[in-house]
Amino acid sequence: MNIMSEAAVEKALDKKMSTVNFKMVGKDVSVYYGEKRALFDVNLNVRKNTVTALIGPSGCGKSTFLRTLNRMNDTIEGCRVVGKITLDTDDIYDPTVDVVELRARVGMVFQKPNPFPKSIYENIAYGPRIHGLARHKADMDEIVENSLQKAGLWNEVKDRLQEPGTGLSGGQQQRLCIARAVAVSPEVILMDEPCSALDPIATAKVEELIHELRSNFTIVIVTHSMQQAARVSQRTAMFHLGNLVEENETDKMFTNPDDQRTQDYIMGRFG
Numbered sequence: 001m002n003i004m005s006e007a008a009v010e011k012a013l014d015k016k017m018s019t020v021n022f023k024m025v026g027k028d029v030s031v032y033y034g035e036k037r038a039l040f041d042v043n044l045n046v047r048k049n050t051v052t053a054l055i056g057p058s059g060c061g062k063s064t065f066l067r068t069l070n071r072m073n074d075t076i077e078g079c080r081v082v083g084k085i086t087l088d089t090d091d092i093y094d095p096t097v098d099v100v101e102l103r104a105r106v107g108m109v110f111q112k113p114n115p116f117p118k119s120i121y122e123n124i125a126y127g128p129r130i131h132g133l134a135r136h137k138a139d140m141d142e143i144v145e146n147s148l149q150k151a152g153l154w155n156e157v158k159d160r161l162q163e164p165g166t167g168l169s170g171g172q173q174q175r176l177c178i179a180r181a182v183a184v185s186p187e188v189i190l191m192d193e194p195c196s197a198l199d200p201i202a203t204a205k206v207e208e209l210i211h212e213l214r215s216n217f218t219i220v221i222v223t224h225s226m227q228q229a230a231r232v233s234q235r236t237a238m239f240h241l242g243n244l245v246e247e248n249e250t251d252k253m254f255t256n257p258d259d260q261r262t263q264d265y266i267m268g269r270f271g
């Protein structure tokens with residue numbers, strides 16, 4: 001009979017618990033752009049209902065890794081992803097996966113707010129409509145209102161839903177894009193420097209929103225701002241030259257990181 005020591009049992013239980021809490025698991029993920037290798041065997045797990053910040057100097061591969069999580073790299077010619085990424089237990093690179101469905105489960109918000117050239121209402125309704133989420137107008141009205149509520153924008157736009165989304169301020173447009181991502185009830189939301197085009201007040205609103213969204217969604221955010229990573233995330237992953245240097249609790253990353261390169265980066269010694 002195989003008798004495990006108490007410590008071994010505890011370790012196995014810990015492992016099981018942490019596996020249960022992982023929404024996405026990246027295993028030995030490498031990305032190539034043609035001949036150029038941009039990521040080297042990255043092993044990074046994304047926890048449920050947690051904000052994970054990806055930080056590191058320019059060109060280190062943060063956005064590349066983010067894009068592997070909903071196969072956005074598929075749209076880049078010559079880009080090849082190696083390794084395995086799972087969403088719950090589903091291998092997202094399995095050839096049978098419907099990428100449109102995957103991107104409904106793993107939504108994305110980009111650096112520059114990019115509302116469709118349509119009304120505020122239509123910006124939100126478009127996704128639910130193509131995914132067949134609303135049968136009647138009343139259902140759609142509800143989705144639109146709920147999504148705008150969740151994005152903290154409802155009160156600002158409820159009287160002008162038929163006006164163009166592009167007529168909103170930059171910060172409002174970004175919250176509209178977040179509402180649009182939320183409208184199809186994703187499980188994970190990826191954000192690629194969502195505040196870089198916003199002023200400090202709009203940034204603060206989006207950061208507050210990220211904080212609130214965490215109770216319903218799993219969020220991964222790329223940011224150049226270490227202050228932002230410290231403010232919004234519970235976990236931080238540091239990349240350097242295509243390698244994942246360290247992934248840890250955000251508090252620990254910014255006070256007592258395990259890796260000298262993290263220390264150097266947060267002290268502003270490079271990047």
Ligand SMILES: Nc1ncnc2c1ncn2[C@@H]1O[C@H](COP(=O)(O)OP(=O)(O)OP(=O)(O)O)[C@@H](O)[C@H]1O
Nearest residue numbers: 033036038056057058059060061062063064065076
């Ligand atoms: N479409 C592409 N074609 C070729 N090389 C690319 C492409 N996109 C990114 N790269 C290269 O891959 C590497 C990682 O880029 P990536 O954009 O992921 O870094 P990043 O950490 O997000 O950078 P930044 O903070 O400047 O946005 C860089 O060397 C970059 O030049």
